[in-house]
Every structure is written in structure tokens, then in C-alpha cells.
Amino acid sequence: MADQLIRATAAEGGIRAVGVITTRLTEEARQRHKLSYVATAALGRTMSGGLLLASSMKREGSRVNIRVRGEGPLGGILIDAGLDGTVRGYVDNPGVELPPNEQGKLDVGKAVGPDGYLYVVRxxxxxxxxxxxxxxxxxxxGDDIAHYLATSEQTPSALVIGVFVGAEGVTAAGGIxxxxxxxxxxxxALVQTLEGRIAKLAGFTPLLQAGKTLPEIFEQLLGDMDLVILPEVQMVxxxxxxxFDRxxxxxxxxxxxxxxxxxxKDNxxxxxxxxxxxxxxxxxxxLAQLIEDLRTESV
Structure with missing residues (x-):
């Protein structure tokens, strides 16, 4: 399935939902930066989160920067995502690898470190x-971005994001x-029902691996709450x-x-x-031409 973002509303506009698939772009980032498994998961999650945050902006050219700075071995993460569906990013230490956590999953929390800060610039x-x-x-x-939304933007939010990466690369990535x-x-009652359904989700990537589309995931969560899926499908x-000019x-x-x-010295x-x-x-x-340009400009 192509990388894409779709939007929806439910409960007569009282609920806003956005879903994004980022499998291919996360694989591209993995290859470009030669990322380890855990670094791929960390960067992929952050890029998905950035696209989801940027989706609510209104003005053309709007962008979101997210910087994650923990005390773990991964160092910092920095991503830049736009309302136009573009995203880029990197991690400080792309080769860091850690054993799986107690659940047998990539230990992103330990790689990033639980002590630190999340910085968001809109x-x-x-x-x-x-x-x-x-x-x-x-x-x-995911927990950290949801905490940011609740704390800084006073918006109760549920964020489910994930990346599945194996020997063949990234096979599923995205979030809702x-x-x-x-x-x-x-x-x-509505809030409790919604919280219960989200809590039952096994994660986002298992849904993609099971062949679920974004509209089907929305239908599963919000189908009986006056769900309205907006027609625009945005490529990301x-x-x-x-x-080179820059x-x-x-x-x-x-x-x-x-x-x-x-x-x-370096030719x-x-x-x-x-x-x-x-x-x-x-x-x-x-370089010699640059020097010539500087001399011309100073005259």
C-alpha cells in the first residue's frame, strides 16, 4: 500500500482522526542513514508522529519540527514534517542496537531513554x-507525543504508531x-468506549500486516460513531x-x-x-569561483 494520509471525523465533529502509512519513506530513511533496527523504529515513529501533527495545520507551507533528546545511547532524534506530506529526519547515533525488551519488541524506550525532553516547533x-x-x-x-498534545495543546489524544522492521527492511510503518x-x-460514555477500543488494539503495524486499510481501521474504531471519512487521500x-546550490x-x-x-589543504x-x-x-x-564572487561583491 502506498504511503498516504487520510483524515476523518466522528461524533458530529467531536472526534478528529488522522491515519498515516509511512512504510516506504521509513525504509528510505533506513537505507539513507544506514539505521539499525531500533534506530529505524525510533526515527520511523517520530516521522509518523510529525506528519500526524502537521496534518492539523491550515496554512500552505506550515511545518512541524520534533526533537527528542533522551539520555539513552541513541542520542537525539530530529524530524521535519510538512502539511504538504513531506518529511525528513535523522538520529545522532544510527548504528546503536539493543536487545529486545521484555515483550520481545524493539526497545525504543531504552534506546531513547526515559529521562529527557520532547521539543516541538510549529x-x-x-x-x-x-x-x-x-x-x-x-x-x-507515541506516549511522549500524546503527552505533548495533552499538556501543551490541552487536547485529549490517543496516538498509536509503530514500525515493523526485519531482515528484509521495513515492511509496515505508520500510525493513527x-x-x-x-x-x-x-x-x-463516548470517551470510555473510545478508550476501551484503542486499548484493545494490538498496535498499528499488526493491522497493516493483516491487510487492513486506513478506512477499515477507522471503521473498526469509529464506525458506529457517525464516522465521516474525508475524500482526500494525501500522498506522503x-x-x-x-x-548543491545551497x-x-x-x-x-x-x-x-x-x-x-x-x-x-583539501583541494x-x-x-x-x-x-x-x-x-x-x-x-x-x-571554491575559487566563490572567492571571486566574494571579491566582486566587496567592490
Whole structure:
């Protein structure tokens, strides 16, 4: 099934639901960054969470940054997701691997570490970005993002995200976000019913592996609550806006002396994009042209 995001409402608009499949883009991230099993799961969950958060934004060009900083061996995680369905990200220590946890699953919580912080920055396309910081709840990513929503945005939310990665790579990844709006939150029976159904889910990736589509998952959870699945199906993908021209622009900012030093000592320059792992090579001639441009601009 293609990577995609769909939206739905239920309870006459009192419940908002978003589902996303990120299998292919998580596999692309795994290959680009040469991620271990547990690093793949951690980054994949965070990218899915970022896309789900970005889906509620309104203005074209809006983006969400999520940084996870725990005390575990994985180090930090940083992702950038947009309302347009693009996402990118990386982890500090992509090769870290840990034994499975007591449930036999990838131990993302231990890799990230339960002690630390989740930072969220929402850039709505104008003015100053909105930023918020919350303490990590478990390091499992899903719990931590749900805690952020409840704490910083005062929206009761259930977030189920997952990544299944094996010897052949990522075979299932994505998640579902269900939010209860204020008018529905007053209906205790509805909230309890919804909580019970979510609690019974074995996870998100088992549903995908069983052949369930996003509409079928919505139907399972919300089908008797006046479910309305919105018609738009949005494609999502791993995408980084880096380019050779941007690399040259960054190198130019180093100044003439530093550029000349690179020419003399390294016969050029190499730059690697943290977000996508793309490697760019600038020759000594290209650096010399940057120096010439700087001299022309200073006249």
C-alpha cells in the first residue's frame, strides 16, 4: 500500500482522526542513514508522529519540527514534517542496537531513554514559530507525543504508531491519531468506549500486516460513531530540500580565508546533509569561483 494520509471525523465533529502509512519513506530513511533496527523504529515513529501533527495545520507551507533528546545511547532524534506530506529526519547515533525488551519488541524506550525532553516547533508560515517543551514519558515516542498534545495543546489524544522492521527492511510503518474535541469530551460514555477500543488494539503495524486499510481501521474504531471519512487521500514521502546550490551558499558564508584554506589543504570541500545523508563535493575550481564572487561583491 502506498504511503498516504487520510483524515476523518466522528461524533458530529467531536472526534478528529488522522491515519498515516509511512512504510516506504521509513525504509528510505533506513537505507539513507544506514539505521539499525531500533534506530529505524525510533526515527520511523517520530516521522509518523510529525506528519500526524502537521496534518492539523491550515496554512500552505506550515511545518512541524520534533526533537527528542533522551539520555539513552541513541542520542537525539530530529524530524521535519510538512502539511504538504513531506518529511525528513535523522538520529545522532544510527548504528546503536539493543536487545529486545521484555515483550520481545524493539526497545525504543531504552534506546531513547526515559529521562529527557520532547521539543516541538510549529511554523505556521507567518510570524514567530510556536514552540513547546515537555518531559519524556517513556521514550517510546507515541506516549511522549500524546503527552505533548495533552499538556501543551490541552487536547485529549490517543496516538498509536509503530514500525515493523526485519531482515528484509521495513515492511509496515505508520500510525493513527485520534483527538477528542471539547464538545465530545463532556460525553463520558463516548470517551470510555473510545478508550476501551484503542486499548484493545494490538498496535498499528499488526493491522497493516493483516491487510487492513486506513478506512477499515477507522471503521473498526469509529464506525458506529457517525464516522465521516474525508475524500482526500494525501500522498506522503521522504523529501529533503537540500541542493548543491545551497551547499555552495553555505560554503560562501565561511569567507575567503577559510575557502582558500580548503583549496590548499583539501583541494576542495565535502558536505553531508544530516537530514538525508546526501554527500556533496565542491571542487577547488568551484571554491575559487566563490572567492571571486566574494571579491566582486566587496567592490
Amino acid at each position: 511554523d505556521v508560515g507567518y510570524g514567530y514559530p510556536y514552540s513547546s517543551t515537555v518531559e519524556l514519558v517513556s521514550g517510546e515516542i 491519531l485520534i483527538q477528542v474535541m471539547p464538545k465530545a469530551a463532556r460525553d463520558e 514521502r521522504f523529501h529533503c530540500g537540500c541542493s 551547499v555552495l551558499g553555505a560554503l560562501k558564508m565561511l569567507g575567503e580565508a577559510e575557502l582558500q584554506d580548503m583549496i590548499e 576542495g570541500a565535502e558536505a553531508t546533509c544530516h537530514f538525508c545523508g546526501e554527500v556533496y563535493q565542491a571542487s577547488s575550481d568551484e
